[in-house]
Amino acid sequence: MASGDIEQGQEKAAICGQCHGKNGISIVPIYPNLAGQKEQYLVLSLQAYRSGERVNMAMTPHARKLSDEDIADLAAYYAAMDPAGGGLKQTD
Numbered sequence: 001m002a003s004g005d006i007e008q009g010q011e012k013a014a015i016c017g018q019c020h021g022k023n024g025i026s027i028v029p030i031y032p033n034l035a036g037q038k039e040q041y042l043v044l045s046l047q048a049y050r051s052g053e054r055v056n057m058a059m060t061p062h063a064r065k066l067s068d069e070d071i072a073d074l075a076a077y078y079a080a081m082d083p084a085g086g087g088l089k090q091t092d
């Protein structure tokens with residue numbers, strides 16, 4: 001699996017942050033936290049929404065618009081975030 005680009009992911013995540021929180025920590029319990037989630041899990045979840053295997057009224061319309069590259073970038077971005085809400089972890 002090719003790894004996504006964190007900076008690209010950050011740009012693409014502007015709309016995602018409306019529900020999942022700017023730091024990947026959601027302020028509303030019905031929206032799952034994404035910060036620090038495993039990259040592979042994020043990719044598989046987004047692919048599942050896109051294909052219709054996993055269906056959610058809030059999530060499906062957003063996932064439908066994503067390319068494979070978008071999914072890889074978004075997964076890399078959220079996986080690189082601090083699960084405690086500190087935003088992007090320091091990377092070298």
Ligand code: HEC
Pocket residue numbers: 012013015016017018019020030031032033034042045046054055056058059062063074
């Ligand atoms: C309108 C609100 C909303 C927006 C915008 C949104 N999501 Fe979601 N997202 C949700 C909800 C609600 C769920 C939980 C759905 C479920 O139970 O299957 C979810 C679930 C997810 C999951 C699965 C998390 C898990 O723990 O299984 C991922 C990954 C995800 N969203 C990523 C994104 C990305 C990336 C974007 C931007 C392209 C985005 N979401 C935009 C509401 C939203």
